[in-house]
Amino acid sequence: MPLPPLVEPAADLSVDEVRRYSRHLIIPDVAMAGQQRLKAAKVLCVGAGGLGSPALMYLAAAGVGTLGIVDYDTVDESNLQRQIIHGQSDVGRPKVESARDSVREINPLIDVVLHAEALDPANAMDILSRYDLIVDGSDNFATRYLVNDACVLLGKPHVWGSVYRFDGQASVFWAAHGPCYRCLHPEPPPLGTVPSCAEGGVLGVLCASIGAIQATEAIKLITGIGEPLLGRLIVHDALEMEFRTITVRRDPNCAVCGENRTVTGLIDYGAC
DSSP, X not given: OOOXXXXXXXXXXXXXXXXXXXXXXXXXXTHHHHHHHHHHOEEEEEOSSTTHHHHHHHHHHHTOSEEEEEOOOBOOXXXXXXXXXXXXXXXXXBHHXXXXXXXXXXXXXXXXXXEOSOOOTTTHHHHHTTOXXXXXXXXXXXXXXXXXXXXXXXXXXXXXXXXXXXXXXXXXXXXXXXXOHHHHOSSOOOTTSSOOHHHHOBOHHHHHHHHHHHHHXXXXXXXXXXXXXXXXXXXXXXXXXXXXXXXXXXXXXXXXXXXXXXXXXOOOOTTO
């Protein structure tokens, strides 16, 4: 079932905005009210890497009024195979600064807020509380659980994605209306049991597929159109070019969103 729009419409669009977003405005489901909601929205992208790159670029192009970027890393040459928001001249620069410059080149009419720091239990609640919606493009379990738990505690939705080699996954988690990430994966896997992209690799273009799904879901939530991936997990096999949908139900015994929750604060999972 479609959910109500996440934000109220902003003030009228400027002449420049009407011209820029004209292809959105002629879509009946989006139209002026939808574009004004996009303008009013504040979205935080966790990570400016493989998934954050396409998500940030398309959310900027779509006219999301405020884009936050949280990342503490610098651009490495090995990133350029998939992290398309960065270029060769950005090697060595902070990713948030490189991403900001690319986003501003795509759309100078939006605001970009940088959080050049690692997201951790000490700052997550403060940073996430400033935004309407979180897009999680992180590549480690500690950050994924941190983002999920903070979103549940703050009552915010988040769009999650993951890639590994030729396989990708995406879903929407919002405890107020459905399951959270812990309903799908109650606890992080033991350290060292699941290889990272740095250890196992990832097909670069797969990041575009999953990141675009994340951006699409964010736009749907903001504008209140379509059926969000809430309670559904998309599993993508790029080699076979197959998409499967798996139902995810809310776990009444979930540690953070269940009836007898045991997680009432943020947990530091270290380097898991």
